[in-house]
Amino acid sequence: MRSHSAKPAEPAGSRAAGAAPDPKRGGTPQARASEATLRHPHRPAQLHPGAWWLWSLGLGTAATRTTNPLLLTLLIATSAYVVATCRPQTPSSHSYSAFLKLALAVLLIRLVFAVALGSPIPGTHVIITLPELPLPHWAQGIRLGGRVTAESLLFALYDGLKLATLLVCVGAANALANPSRLLKSLPGALYETGVAAVVALTFAPNLIADVHRLRAARRLRGRPDRGVRGLLQVGLPVLEGALERSVALAAAMDARGYGRTADVPPTVRRTTAALTLGGLLGVCAGTYGLLTAEGGTYGLPLLLAGLAAALAGLRLGGRRSLRTRYRPDRWDARAWLVAASGAAVAALLTLAAEADPAALHPGAVPLVAPTLPLWPAAAVLLGLLPSLIAPKEPS
Known part of the structure; x- marks a missing residue:
């Protein structure tokens, strides 16, 4: 008798669904889709980091225009x-809480200084009278202790809260914008300066991430992580990790040819230096003209001409930089809207400070x-626009 070998069972729905192998391309459509996914992994859309910095700087500028604690x-x-x-889910995104703590510390220090060193703000509502230390005649205007009035404390609270708000806005930019991605968007002429700035900006987030990681490791081992002993x-491990990271960064920069420049004609170098230096001088002169009453006519044209010359110089200077951009960030419509929302908050609060200064600067005397x-x-609520239009990572 002739034995018939059994054919292996095919996956359900493989042929019935028309998933026949393609002899020209090889493999089934499912296999080709998996291969395409491996070659081009899904990259979630991200907002340009420059838009986040412009948005946060707009909120910070608005904070400088008022001392109203409610605003x-x-x-x-x-x-x-x-x-x-x-x-985003990056190590730098967890630095916002540290900036909040720093802002709270600045506010408390400002209040302590107002209590211990006194305040030039006169007041009649005395809260407490501290022992006053006599000082020599050359220290006139400074006192230690004495009367603490409600007016002086309120003035110190307004002043410290404004500085604390500035720190919180800078912390928001550090949490939302990755400094490494921001470095890719800089002109080639500012690449070396940008690397130094990025290294300085990433020091604090990396330090905070190291502290959290080491404290979690100590808690898992049953060791104390609080107090002077835990600190x-x-x-020591945090400082050791910072040193190792610096050495690794230096080796990576050397391996990638950091600092290497291309040969450009001497004419281009001289033109670049002249445009950049002349543009910066024009910006300084135009800004001075805008700040003075006599230079209002020539201030704005000189400022615009200086900006144009400086940008042209930076563009020419970028020819000396030998670098490529991998997946450059696109400045799309959402980036424009995010940056415009921060600029709108700053502009509207500047106008409000001129139109109604009493509402934006409440007085401490009288209370x-x-x-x-x-x-x-x-106008401040316009700053919430990025939460509606900015892309969000899946949780």
Whole structure:
């Protein structure tokens, strides 16, 4: 009898669904799709890091135009909400909480200085009277201790809260924008300066990430991670890790030919230097003209001409930089909207400070309760636009 070998069973739906192998391309459509996925992995859309920095600088500029604690608190809440909804899953994104703690420390230090060293703000509502230390005659204007009034504390609170808001806005930029991605968008002439700035900006986030990692490791081993003892035992590994990271960065930069420049004609070098230096002088002269009453007529044209010359010089100087950009970030419509929202907040609060200075700068003498002006508060809420249009990573 002739034995018949059984054919192996085919996967369900393989032939029935028309998934026959393609002799020209090889493999089934499912296999080709898997291969294409491996070759071109899905990369989630990301916003240009420059847009995040412009947005945060706009909020910081708005914070400098007011001392109203309600508006400053609204600016902090706006930046915190955008960071909570839009920050990527990177080590630098966890630095926002450290900036919040730093802002709180700055506010407390400002209040302590107002209590211990006194304040030039006069007041009649005395809270406490501290023992005053006598100082020599050459230290006139400085006192240690004495009366602490409610007016002086309120003035110190307004002043410290403004500085704290600036720190929070800078922390939002550090959490939302990856400095390494921002470096790719710089002109070639500023590449070396940008590398130094990126290394300086990434030092604090990497240091904070190392501290969190080492504290978690100590907790898993049942060792103390708080107090002076825990801080001393964590500090040495953190410094050692920073040194190893610096050595690895230097080796990587040397291996990639950092600092290598291309040969350009002497005429191009001289033209680049003249345009850059002349443009910077024009920017300085134009800014001075805008800040003075006599130079209002020539200030703006000189500023624009200086900016154009400086940009032309930077573009020519980029010819000396031998570098390529891998997957450059695109400045799309969403980046324009995010940057415009921060600029709109800064512009509207600047106009509000000129139109109604009493609402944006509540007085401490006499004591008055600050009120929330409606349309400046609505202008601050424009800073929430990135939470609606910025791409978000899947959780």
